[in-house]
Amino acid sequence: MIDIKGLEKAFEGHQVLKGINEHIEKGEKVAVIGPSGSGKSTFLRCLNLLEQPTGGTITFEGVDITDPKNDINRLRARMGMVFQQFNLFPHLSVRENIKLAPVKLKLMTKSEADQKALELLERVGLPDKADAYPKQLSGGQQQRIAIARALAMNPDVMLFDEPTSALDPEMVGEVLEIMKELADDGMTMVVVTHEMGFARSVATRVLFMDEGVIAEQNTPEEFFAHPQNPRLKEFLSKVL
Amino acid sequence: MEKFWADFVEKFNMAFITGDRWKLYLQGMGTTLELTVTALVIGVFLGIVVAVVRVAHDQQNPGKHNPALGIANAICKLYTTVIRGTPMLVQLLIWGFVIFKTSRNRFLVGMLGLGINSGAYVAEIVRGGLMSVDAGQSEAGRSLGLGYLHTMIYIVIPQAFKNILPALGNEFIVLFKDTSLVSSIGAAEILYYAEAVGAKTYEYMFPYIGIAVMYLLFCILFTWLQGKLERRLRQSDRH
Numbered sequence: 314m315i316d317i318k319g320l321e322k323a324f325e326g327h328q329v330l331k332g333i334n335e336h337i338e339k340g341e342k343v344a345v346i347g348p349s350g351s352g353k354s355t356f357l358r359c360l361n362l363l364e365q366p367t368g369g370t371i372t373f374e375g376v377d378i379t380d381p382k383n384d385i386n387r388l389r390a391r392m393g394m395v396f397q398q399f400n401l402f403p404h405l406s407v408r409e410n411i412k413l414a415p416v417k418l419k420l421m422t423k424s425e426a427d428q429k430a431l432e433l434l435e436r437v438g439l440p441d442k443a444d445a446y447p448k449q450l451s452g453g454q455q456q457r458i459a460i461a462r463a464l465a466m467n468p469d470v471m472l473f474d475e476p477t478s479a480l481d482p483e484m485v486g487e488v489l490e491i492m493k494e495l496a497d498d499g500m501t502m503v504v505v506t507h508e509m510g511f512a513r514s515v516a517t518r519v520l521f522m523d524e525g526v527i528a529e530q531n532t533p534e535e536f537f538a539h540p541q542n543p544r545l546k547e548f549l550s551k552v553l
Numbered sequence: 554m555e556k557f558w559a560d561f562v563e564k565f566n567m568a569f570i571t572g573d574r575w576k577l578y579l580q581g582m583g584t585t586l587e588l589t590v591t592a593l594v595i596g597v598f599l600g601i602v603v604a605v606v607r608v609a610h611d612q613q614n615p616g617k618h619n620p621a622l623g624i625a626n627a628i629c630k631l632y633t634t635v636i637r638g639t640p641m642l643v644q645l646l647i648w649g650f651v652i653f654k655t656s657r658n659r660f661l662v663g664m665l666g667l668g669i670n671s672g673a674y675v676a677e678i679v680r681g682g683l684m685s686v687d688a689g690q691s692e693a694g695r696s697l698g699l700g701y702l703h704t705m706i707y708i709v710i711p712q713a714f715k716n717i718l719p720a721l722g723n724e725f726i727v728l729f730k731d732t733s734l735v736s737s738i739g740a741a742e743i744l745y746y747a748e749a750v751g752a753k754t755y756e757y758m759f760p761y762i763g764i765a766v767m768y769l770l771f772c773i774l775f776t777w778l779q780g781k782l783e784r785r786l787r788q789s790d791r792h
Contacts (some may be wrong), residue, residue, distance in 0.1 A: 365691055390698025402694035404711050413707060416698035459693075468698060 314339045314374060314470060314501060315360060322355055331525035332369065336469075338433030344512035348487070348548060349521035354507045356522065357474050360503065362427035367454045374469065390418060397475040399455040401447040407458050408435070408443040426465070436455045437491050444454030451517045453484030457491055464495075471495065473504040489515075505551045509552060513537055521545045568759030574750055581743030582767055588664055588732045588742055593725055595668025600675025601679025603629040605705060607676070609681050629676070629784055636673035642734050644670055663735030663742075671728050678724065683716035715786055722779035726772055733768075743767065 314335040322330040329352045337343055345353045358364040360371060362378060362385050370379050376476045378388050402410050415421040421429060437457040447455055454477055463471060471474040473492065477485040489511050496502055496515045506512060511521050512533060519536040521529040521544075530541040537553075540546045569575045610626035613619065635643070648666040649659065656662050686709045694704035735744040747760035 363696060363698055371784040386695075386698050386700050388698075392696075393697035394693075396689060396693065396696075398689050400687075402690065402693070402708055403713075404715075404733075415698055417703055417707060418698055463697070526733055 314341075315503075317369070319369035320356070320359060320371065320424055322352075322359055323362055323367045323456070329525055329531060330359070333525075333527055335520070337501065337503060339469075340499055340500055342496045342517045343501075343520060344518070345503065345505045345520045345522060346507070346512060346548075347511070347520075347528075351433070351522040352525045353522045354474055357503060357505050359396055360472055361389050362429070363394075371381070377400075380461040390414070390420075390466050391469045393466060393468035393471040395456070395459050395463055395471065395473045395476045397478050397481070399447070399459045401459055403447050405526075406444050406446055407439075407450075409445070411462045413417055414462075415465050417488055422447075422467070429465055431463070433464055434458075434513050436464075436494075437461045438487075440518055445473060448512070451484060452480045453487045456480065456484075456488045460484070460488075460495070470501040470503065473502065473506070474506050475507065479510055509537070509549075518524035521548070559670055564756050564759055567756055568750060568755045568763060573768075577745060577746040577750065578767065579649070581741065581746035581764075582771075583659035583731070584660065584740070585732050585742040586771075588660070588667060588735065588740070589725065589729045590666035591664050592671055592732070593728055595664070596671025596675045596728070597721070599669065599672025601710075602681045603632065604679035604683055607680055607702065609705075629750070631672045633676055636670055636756075641670050641731060642737060645734055654720075659735070659738055659740040663732075663738060663740035667728065667732060667735065670731075671724065675721070675724060678717050678720045679713065682713035682720075684718050686712045692695065709711065718786060719779070719783055722782065726775050726779075729771065729775065730768060 315335075317333055317335040317337075317366055318430075318461065319331055320385065321328070322334075323500070323524070328381075333356060339362070345356065347353045355364055359366050360369075366379055372378070373392070376383055380387060382529055386490060396476065398502055402413070405413065408427070408430050408545065411433060411488050412423070412426040415426045415429065416423055431440065431443065434443055437460060439457055439461075442450065442458070442548065447458070460471075460476075477488050485508070489508060492502070492504070493515050493550040504516070514533075518530060519533050521536070521540075522525050523542075523544045529545050530536070531539065532537075540549055569578070594682075602714045606622070606629050610622050613622070645666045651661050653662045660774065687754065690708055690712065693702050694708040695701075699707070710777045732742055733744040736742055738746070743764050747764045751757040
């Protein structure tokens with residue numbers, strides 16, 4: 314589904330990603346972990362071109378998204394993204410947050426989008442918040458709405474950029490629960506996370522990034538039980 | 554002393570009462586307000602266009618340069634530099650006596666001159682407002698598949714608007730006072746009438762002080778309205 318070849322990204326001479334080759338299959342749930350500054354968020358943000366790669370190619374469903382000739386907006390519409398800081402639109406109600414993109418991109422009529430919004434709110438457990446504004450909601454609720462907003466586009470893959478890192482500890486569980494349900498429904502997911510429990514129980518594959526490369530990857534069982542890379546061993550000893 | 558008062562009353566009558574001259578001042582103030590509002594509409598429109606072009610240009614991905622946007626950006630930069638680097642009075646004189654020297658409609662020429670001047674300042678206000686919106690907002694919009702313009706129109710500009718409203722209110726007040734300059738090209742706003750009355754009666758004190766008081770009262774009113782609006786906006790922040 315996503316094929317990454319020789320992906321590089323440099324910021325003003327500083328090489329953050331140093332040639333990443335990776336293939337993500339439909340239905341996979343890939344957890345990306347690693348120390349801060351290892352490039353894991355940059356890697357994720359390159360997948361929908363929020364960061365413009367400085368080298369290599371990314372092919373999504375057979376289309377090279379790094380080729381400027383391809384319409385990135387249409388490709389992004391099929392890739393949902395959830396941010397660390399939620400990034401809900403504060404001037405719009407929850408319902409309008411969810412409806413905005415499907416309606417403006419003419420994928421749904423207003424009433425279809427309304428229907429969809431209510432369905433999704435039901436799914437993330439917030440059916441009574443349709444007319445609330447983001448600021449009236451807790452962080453956990455905002456992130457669940459952000460997930461609903463991304464799902465409204467019926468994406469083929471969901472990208473999560475540290476979705477629980479900005480949350481109070483007691484709210485982490487509710488967001489992870491929604492993500493787990495999403496995974497159980499068969500959604501393809503790439504999740505940059507510090508939640509080792511989530512990586513272990515939900516992911517089908519875990520990547521360890523260090524200094525701009527994928528230093529190790531494995532099934533979650535093997536990954537956590539028998540790490541090989543010395544940096545990974547050190548990392549796991551600190552976080553587990 | 555008695556003579557002083559008699560003189561005072563006579564001059565006052567000459568300035569405001571004789572021949573219903575007070576109506577001229579009101580008519581002039583009406584024109585002044587019309588000029589202010591229409592020039593601000595032009596200014597805001599120009600300002601938004603210029604600001605969006607400049608921000609869009611600066612936010613292009615490195616290595617991806619749209620040549621049309623480059624040209625538009627250069628024009629916008631030239632516009633703001635020239636307008637902000639020359640006195641408004643000189644600009645108005647050029648509009649009135651060089652570019653549109655044969656035009657009879659001095660109101661329209663004045664409105665255009667003021668609006669084009671205001672646009673350059675509004676552009677900087679709007680640009681600051683657009684840049685004050687968190688980058689995560691446009692990233693969220695773009696990640697949903699919305700294009701640059703859609704993201705600007707539905708996500709960034711509405712949020713920027715709240716931030717720029719106080720500065721825009723200020724611009725309105727500045728513009729209101731600056732309309733007095735268009736009397737120099739013969740647009741019949743309030744200063745124009747005050748000067749006409751003064752020229753007829755050879756007495757300038759009451760006409761000038763009279764309109765100064767009128768300007769002041771309107772400015773106090775606008776400032777009060779602006780404060781009210783700001784408090785209202787802050788309230789809706791708390792949602």
